[in-house]
Structure formats: structure tokens, C-alpha cells
Amino acid sequence: MSETLFEKIWNSHIVTEKENEPSLIYIDRHLIHEVTSPQAFNGLRIYKRNVRRPDLTIATVDHNIPTTDRSLPILDETSSIQIQTLETNCKDFGIKLFGKNSKNQGIVHVIGPQLGITLPGTTIVCGDSHTSTQGAFGAFAFGIGTSEVEHVLATQTLWLEKPKSFEIMVNGKRKNSFAITSKDIILSIIRQIGTDGGVGHVLEYRGEAIFDLSMEQRMTICNMSIEAGSRAGLIAPDEKTFDYLKNREFTPKNYDELVDDWNENLHTDSNTQFDKSFTINVDQIAPQVSWGTNPSMVCDVTQTIPFPEEFGNGVSNQIKSAEKALAYMDLKPGTPITEIQLDRVFIGSCTNSRIEDLIDAAEIVKGKKVSPNVRAMVVPGSQMVKYEAEKLGIDKIFIDANFEWRESGCSMCLGMNPDILKPGERCASTSNRNFEGRQGVGGRTHLVSPVMAASAAIAGHFVDVREWC
Amino acid sequence: MKGNVIKYERDNIDTDVIIPGPYLKIHDYIELSKHAMEGIDPDFHSRVNEGDFIVAGKNFGCGSSREHAPIALSTCGIKAVLAVSFARIFYRNSVDGAFLLPIEIDEKTYKSISNDDKLEINLERNEIVNLSNNAIYSMKPFSEIIGKIISAGGLFKYKK
Numbered sequence: 001m002s003e004t005l006f007e008k009i010w011n012s013h014i015v016t017e018k019e020n021e022p023s024l025i026y027i028d029r030h031l032i033h034e035v036t037s038p039q040a041f042n043g044l045r046i047y048k049r050n051v052r053r054p055d056l057t058i059a060t061v062d063h064n065i066p067t068t069d070r071s072l073p074i075l076d077e078t079s080s081i082q083i084q085t086l087e088t089n090c091k092d093f094g095i096k097l098f099g100k101n102s103k104n105q106g107i108v109h110v111i112g113p114q115l116g117i118t119l120p121g122t123t124i125v126c127g128d129s130h131t132s133t134q135g136a137f138g139a140f141a142f143g144i145g146t147s148e149v150e151h152v153l154a155t156q157t158l159w160l161e162k163p164k165s166f167e168i169m170v171n172g173k174r175k176n177s178f179a180i181t182s183k184d185i186i187l188s189i190i191r192q193i194g195t196d197g198g199v200g201h202v203l204e205y206r207g208e209a210i211f212d213l214s215m216e217q218r219m220t221i222c223n224m225s226i227e228a229g230s231r232a233g234l235i236a237p238d239e240k241t242f243d244y245l246k247n248r249e250f251t252p253k254n255y256d257e258l259v260d261d262w263n264e265n266l267h268t269d270s271n272t273q274f275d276k277s278f279t280i281n282v283d284q285i286a287p288q289v290s291w292g293t294n295p296s297m298v299c300d301v302t303q304t305i306p307f308p309e310e311f312g313n314g315v316s317n318q319i320k321s322a323e324k325a326l327a328y329m330d331l332k333p334g335t336p337i338t339e340i341q342l343d344r345v346f347i348g349s350c351t352n353s354r355i356e357d358l359i360d361a362a363e364i365v366k367g368k369k370v371s372p373n374v375r376a377m378v379v380p381g382s383q384m385v386k387y388e389a390e391k392l393g394i395d396k397i398f399i400d401a402n403f404e405w406r407e408s409g410c411s412m413c414l415g416m417n418p419d420i421l422k423p424g425e426r427c428a429s430t431s432n433r434n435f436e437g438r439q440g441v442g443g444r445t446h447l448v449s450p451v452m453a454a455s456a457a458i459a460g461h462f463v464d465v466r467e468w469c
Numbered sequence: 470m471k472g473n474v475i476k477y478e479r480d481n482i483d484t485d486v487i488i489p490g491p492y493l494k495i496h497d498y499i500e501l502s503k504h505a506m507e508g509i510d511p512d513f514h515s516r517v518n519e520g521d522f523i524v525a526g527k528n529f530g531c532g533s534s535r536e537h538a539p540i541a542l543s544t545c546g547i548k549a550v551l552a553v554s555f556a557r558i559f560y561r562n563s564v565d566g567a568f569l570l571p572i573e574i575d576e577k578t579y580k581s582i583s584n585d586d587k588l589e590i591n592l593e594r595n596e597i598v599n600l601s602n603n604a605i606y607s608m609k610p611f612s613e614i615i616g617k618i619i620s621a622g623g624l625f626k627y628k629k
Binding site for chain 2: 020021022035036038039043047063064076078079081082127128129143144145146147148150151159195196199200226229231294317318320321324414415416420433435436437438441
């Protein structure tokens with residue numbers, strides 16, 4: 001019987017199943033962080049339970065850790081308590097923690113692949129919706145809530161209803177593969193299938209344009225699968241995947257054997273029917289910029305802010321949503337995207353903070369200066385990314401251009417540490433969510449790729465980055 | 470189950486507006502609940518009453534996996550959210566901890582219910598009665614397993 005890649009992973013992880021009931025699924029890797037784990041550990045203590053597989057559980061601090069000098073104490077008391085709580089919990093339950101001063105500290109979805117913890121064919125969970133990032137390696141990786149974190153800590157399993165399969169066929173060749181990034185591809189997809197287009201489904205990205213991407217670019221695609229409402233996003237592993245994971249700190253010793261097995265099994269069989277299918281061609285894709293308050297409210301950099309009627313296509317709820325979004329964003333329909341002036345630029349987050357993102361952004365910035373009206377910052381995704389960037393001298397390029405060069409963490413993606421927008425400030429951000437208040441109360445977020453963010457920082461407004469390279 | 474409606478005429482109410490990021494550091498549920506819906510409705514906490522229902526459009530609870538979202542609403546007294554559709558992590562989180570009932574209604578029902586209406590929800594009959602105008606609506610029945618988890622009072626109690 002022919003199967004999708006997802007079905008193969010699912011079937012190999014069923015512990016028990018009954019008709020019309022969710023299946024109990026084995027979890028291979030559990031990543032935890034300071035924000036969604038404290039109540040789960042409390043639950044374990046109350047019921048006197050242990051962590052079943054501390055060896056398969058890995059912790060780091062990322063969400064509220066400051067991105068300033070790590071040798072200084074954390075001034076925000078609640079953040080400091082949450083970080084200390086994770087340290088205590090990891091110590092008490094024997095869990096490996098990449099803490100505040102670890103060379104492996106970083107955004108949980110960035111360090112998983114970097115350390116070789118993320119492996120093809122595995123099931124990976126974390127109390128964070130962007131766990132879908134790791135689907136780029138052919139893993140079934142998804143976000144869970146804190147009750148489920150507790151369930152996985154206690155049992156290493158999870159009850160799940162089997163999601164349906166959704167094929168996203170990405171065809172064609174990008175005209176300018178430096179200026180048109182995987183961020184533009186995924187924003188184009190969400191723009192078309194909508195923020196709930198993937199609900200109840202696992203997306204499998206396929207087609208030549210996907211396999212043309214590097215592993216880091218593929219992670220950006222899978223990262224934003226959740227913004228289309230899907231349970232997870234997947235890409236079948238190939239030689240690029242196997243090369244990326246080779247010789248990482250936690251890469252298994254029998255790696256070559258595993259690669260043989262993955263090569264043979266981890267793909268969707270030919271002629272397999274998906275429950276749903278969508279095709280996009282990347283030949284004509286332009287740099288994308290979000291103008292609204294959810295990640296489907298996106299247009300080409302060459303376009304103007306849409307009129308609500310045009311965006312809503314006659315659907316009253318959609319028209320109202322667009323009106324509310326434009327009021328919040330303080331934007332007028334018909335305004336060219338390139339005339340939008342910016343106050344802040346944020347290059348970072350689990351979507352776009354890896355070394356290739358920083359190399360590309362630095363290429364744009366080199367020898368130029370940030371516009372005097374803009375405050376711009378770069379927050380590497382992990383200490384390893386930061387170290388690598390500094391080795392390449394990229395930090396100097398950013399610093400010379402008047403960017404702030406920060407320590408690693410989630411930072412201004414979700415406004416849990418001091419890196420936030422002031423009310424009314426407008427930001428070009430390489431993150432994943434442009435929700436109201438996400439980057440700070442009253443802050444206005446435009447989602448873009450790293451090269452678009454970098455060029456906007458220099459110009460002080462959005463520019464078509466294709467004209468710069 | 471009877472309660473008054475707080476209606477939001479919008480789709481895609483995300484978890485960042487249900488409970489903004491900076492408050493995820495608060496572990497005390499009562500303190501947390503003071504900031505529920507603050508992202509789009511700063512007066513929510515002062516006007517919500519024990520037993521109230523939220524009514525909203527499509528894709529309620531999209532975004533982050535924070536369980537703080539159903540916890541904050543439930544601690545304020547919200548017993549059910551009636552929406553045209555739900556983001557799945559929010560749905561699972563609501564049910565897992567038996568914090569509140571995520572009830573799916575159709576578009577017509579969503580449009581017929583007004584802010585401040587008083588509703589009675591009958592889970593056995595999968596029926597919603599609008600006590601303000603005597604209209605009767607149907608709701609999407611919970612699947613058997615979800616029904617069992619809710620009746621048991623959450624995932625852990627159900628599996629025990």
C-alpha cells in the first residue's frame with residue numbers, strides 16, 4: 001500500500017490505537033523551555049511522577065532571556081524567576097539544560113537541528129507552536145500545550161488524532177534566488193491558503209523549488225506552517241539533510257546506517273493520494289511584505305496597500321478584518337508599500353536568525369549605514385550562530401552600519417524580554433507573526449525576509465531588494 | 470449551562486491578544502486572568518462575569534501554543550467559547566485541562582447571536598437556546614473521546 005511520508009512516520013510511532021479514538025504516539029525528542037514548562041513540572045511533583053526519559057528531554061532558555069550582556073544579572077524579576085525555575089526543574093529531574101551561559105544556548109528550534117538532536121523520521125514535540133520548524137528534516141515536529149508537556153514528561157507519549165495530509169507542490173525556479181527567499185515562498189503560500197487553510201492537516205512541501213533550497217531555508221518554510229493553522233509541516237530528507245546533520249554534537253554514532261534507512265524509507269510513495277493539494281509556482285514570486293495583522297495579509301513589495309473590499313473579495317467578515325487591521329496598522333489603502341516609513345528593524349526569531357540569514361542580510365548592509373530614523377537590531381538564533389557569524393566578521397559589518405548586535409534568544413519576535421516596540425512604532429521584522437501587540441503594545445509589525453529587512457533598515461522604508469542585488 | 474454573551478465580530482482572534490506575551494511570566498492564574506483579552510479589549514476583565522460565553526468568528530485561538538490562553542479565559546469565568554472554527558492547539562489545550570468548552574457553531578448562528586444575549590447550552594441535545602429571543606441553534610457535537618475527556622475533567626483525570 002502506498003503511503004505519504006507523514007503516514008510512515010505516524011505508523012512507526014503508534015503505541016496503541018483503537019477505532020474512533022485518538023492513537024497513543026511515541027515521542028522521540030522533547031524540547032522544553034522556561035515559559036511553557038513550569039506548571040508541567042509542578043504537576044509531576046503533585047502526583048509524585050518522574051520524567052520517564054530525561055535522556056530524550058532537552059532544555060534551553062530562549063523566550064524571555066535578555067539579549068544584552070549575559071554576565072549581568074537579569075533585571076526583570078519574573079523572567080529571572082522563570083529561568084531559575086527551569087534550572088531547578090532540570091536539576092531535580094536530571095534533564096540536560098543549555099542555560100544562560102551555555103555555548104549551546106539558543107532558540108529551541110534553532111539549536112535542535114544545529115546540535116543534531118533533530119533527526120529524520122522522528123517525532124518531536126515542544127511547548128511552542130514553531131516546533132514545526134524541524135519538519136524540514138523529515139521529522140513529525142509539532143507544538144503542544146503545557147498539559148501535554150506534562151503528559152510527555154511523564155509518559156514519553158501523547159494522545160493524538162491522526163491529522164490529514166496536505167500536499168503543497170512548489171514548482172518552478174526563482175528568478176533571483178538571493179532576493180527571493182524561502183520567506184517569500186511561505187508568505188505567498190499562506191497568503192493564498194489562509195491562516196486556517198491547513199487546520200487538521202500536516203503539510204508536506206514537495207517539488208523542485210523546495211529541494212533547491214538549503215536546509216536553513218527549508219526550516220523557514222516549515223516554521224511558518226503553523227501560521228496556516230496546520231499541525232505540522234514536512235519536507236522529505238535528501239542529501240542536503242544528511243550532510244547538514246553529519247558530525248553534529250549529538251549526531252548518533254551509527255549515522256551512516258541511519259542514512260541508508262532514511263534514504264530507503266522516508267519519502268511519499270509515488271501515486272499516493274493526499275487528502276488535499278495546492279500548487280504554487282515560484283517563477284514570478286516577488287518579495288513579500290505583510291500589511292495587516294495576520295500572516296495571510298500580505299502583498300508584493302511592488303503593490304499598494306489593498307482596499308478592504310478587494311482583500312475581502314465580497315466576504316463581509318474578511319472586509320471587516322481588513323478594515324480593523326488597517327486601522328491598527330495606521331495604513332491607507334492605495335499607499336505604495338515602498339512608501340511605508342519604518343522606525344525599527346528586527347532581524348531574528350526562529351523563522352530567520354540562522355547563519356545564512358545573517359550572511360545574506362550582511363551582504364545588503366555591507367558598507368552602508370542604517371537610516372538615521374531607524375533603530376535596527378540583529379539577534380542571532382543561537383550562541384553557535386553568533387559565534388559563527390563573529391568568526392566570519394559579520395558582526396562587524398552590522399555594527400559598522402549601526403545595527404545593534406545582540407545575544408541569542410527569541411527577543412522582539414514575541415515581546416517577552418525588554419526588546420519591544422513602543423506604542424505606534426512600525427517595524428520590519430523577519431519573525432513569523434504580525435498579530436496586534438505581538439512585538440509590544442500598539443507596535444506595528446511587517447513580516448519580511450532578512451534581505452528585505454536589511455534593505456529597509458538602510459533606506460528607512462521598504463524597497464524592492466531585487467533592485468539592490 | 471446558562472450565561473451571557475461577550476461577542477467579538479472578528480475572525481483569527483489569536484493567542485497573543487487573548488493573553489499577550491509579557492504576561493506569560495505570571496504563574497498565578499488569578500493575576501494572569503486580569504490580562505485576558507487585553508490585546509483587543511482592555512475592559513474585558515472588568516465586564517466579564519462568572520459563567521459568560523465568548524462568541525467569535527473563524528480560527529479562534531490561532532498562533533502560539535500557550536495554554537495560558539484558555540487558562541486566563543477560564544479563570545475569568547468564561548465557561549465556553551462559541552466560534553465558527555478553532556485553531557487546533559487552542560482547542561486541545563481547552564479540552565486537555567478542561568478549562569473551557571470550545572463549541573463550534575455555524576456562520577449563521579454566529580451572525581444571529583448578539584453581544585449581551587443570554588444563552589443556555591444543552592450538551593446532551595447539542596443545542597443552544599437564545600433566552601433573549603427564544604431562537605434555537607444547533608452546535609457541532611463533540612466527538613466521543615472529547616466528550617469523555619470533558620466529562621472526566623481533563624486529560625489526566627480521564628486517563629487515570
